[in-house]
Amino acid sequence: QVQLVESGGGLVQAGGSLRLSCSASGRAFSTATITWFRQAPGKEREIVSGISRSAGTTYFADSVKGRFTISRDNARNTVYLQMNSLKPEDTAVYYCAARYWNGVSTLQSDYINWGQGTQVTVSS
Secondary structure, three states: OOEEEEEOOEEEEOOOOEEEEEEEEOOOHHHOEEEEEEEOOOOOOEEEEEEOOOOOOEEEOOOOOOOEEEEEEOOOOEEEEEEOOOOHHHOEEEEEEEEOOOOOOOOHHHOOEEOOOEEEEEEO
């Protein structure tokens, strides 16, 4: 299993960009599907984007399609979430999570390891 640490969050104006990183320790990283979730104040946590272990499959929620991209560098044990054209409704705590099946699942219960989260705030 892996331990996950998110970074790259911050405050940005609407229309701006941020790149989140999910860094992992542990040799199992290359076998893990990594997915980003987010939780806005007063709302349930929701899926944002995921990438399979080989990067052959990616998933994006409808709300971020065309604005966010996801990539991974298994040599660096890191997954990146590039967020462009940010909107105030993207404000949330962003979490990365790992599962050890080759495929993105939208079910949070399918994920074994979670990071502590990084805050993203988009001002209007």
